[in-house]
Amino acid sequence: MGTISIIGAGGMAAAIGRLATRAGHTVEVISRDTAKAQVLVDRIGTGATTGSFGGTPAGDIVILAVPYSAVLDAVGQYGEKLAGKILVDITNPIKSDLSGFLTPEDSFGAREIAKVAPADASVVKAFNTQNASVLAAGPAVVGRPLDVFIAGDDAQAKTRVATFVESLGLRPMDTGNLSMARTLEHACMLWLGLMTHSVKHGNFSIGVSLHG
Numbered sequence: 001m002g003t004i005s006i007i008g009a010g011g012m013a014a015a016i017g018r019l020a021t022r023a024g025h026t027v028e029v030i031s032r033d034t035a036k037a038q039v040l041v042d043r044i045g046t047g048a049t050t051g052s053f054g055g056t057p058a059g060d061i062v063i064l065a066v067p068y069s070a071v072l073d074a075v076g077q078y079g080e081k082l083a084g085k086i087l088v089d090i091t092n093p094i095k096s097d098l099s100g101f102l103t104p105e106d107s108f109g110a111r112e113i114a115k116v117a118p119a120d121a122s123v124v125k126a127f128n129t130q131n132a133s134v135l136a137a138g139p140a141v142v143g144r145p146l147d148v149f150i151a152g153d154d155a156q157a158k159t160r161v162a163t164f165v166e167s168l169g170l171r172p173m174d175t176g177n178l179s180m181a182r183t184l185e186h187a188c189m190l191w192l193g194l195m196t197h198s199v200k201h202g203n204f205s206i207g208v209s210l211h212g
């Protein structure tokens with residue numbers, strides 16, 4: 001077990017942070033507002049610490065748990081402090097009225113993050129199709145682990161993220177290279193469409209059923 005850094009102290013940071021400390025990882029919570037980071041650290045309890053926003057994160061894995069509208073600036077602000085890190089992009093660059101994406105037509109969130117990240121940082125898309133409250137409720141539903149879809153170009157970084165995901169009691173599902181992150185971002189739109197038109201609540205998840 002190692003140290004995981006999380007930039008952001010909201011719902012996803014809380015859900016992933018709690019699962020990670022339960023699994024024996026040390027979690028460094030980093031927020032632009034140190035008081036908010038401390039509140040989350042106190043809520044998570046043993047195994048959580050605060051880090052300083054803009055400083056070099058302690059973990060080799062850095063989870064970007066801020067809105068997409070903030071993530072490019074945040075990664076840009078960190079600059080070379082993120083050199084060599086695995087940046088886990090959990091963002092969903094979806095317009096608030098759900099009418100489309102905030103990203104350029106010919107790109108997608110994870111690609112835009114990779115453009116502003118240090119050249120030797122590896123961007124891995126993960127967790128973006130799981131709802132914070134479902135994750136917070138527990139890693140397993142209906143007798144099997146929740147699926148965490150992963151996409152990235154760096155095989156070693158993906159393996160590292162998959163190992164981390166598995167350690168949380170979740171099932172990592174590799175979907176391919178970073179260009180698949182576009183599909184995963186669209187999968188969040190699918191989730192939102194299902195929530196709005198069919199399921200009518202957020203207590204569900206998208207996953208893979210294996211039949212043989």
Ligand SMILES: NC(=O)c1ccc[n+]([C@@H]2O[C@H](COP(=O)([O-])OP(=O)(O)OC[C@H]3O[C@@H](n4cnc5c(N)ncnc54)[C@H](OP(=O)(O)O)[C@@H]3O)[C@@H](O)[C@H]2O)c1
Pocket residue numbers: 008009010011012013031032033036064065066067068070074090091092093127128129130131132133
């Ligand atoms: N919620 C979900 O179910 C879910 C599921 C999958 C993926 N995601 C994605 O996960 C990410 C985090 O979602 P969340 O639900 O945890 O959001 P959240 O509860 O709103 O928390 C967002 C965090 O980002 C920080 N933040 C906002 N603007 C910032 C800025 N300009 N610079 C630095 N930090 C900033 C906030 O700090 P302050 O408190 O100081 O504003 C807060 O700590 C988002 O990209 C979201 O799309 C969410």
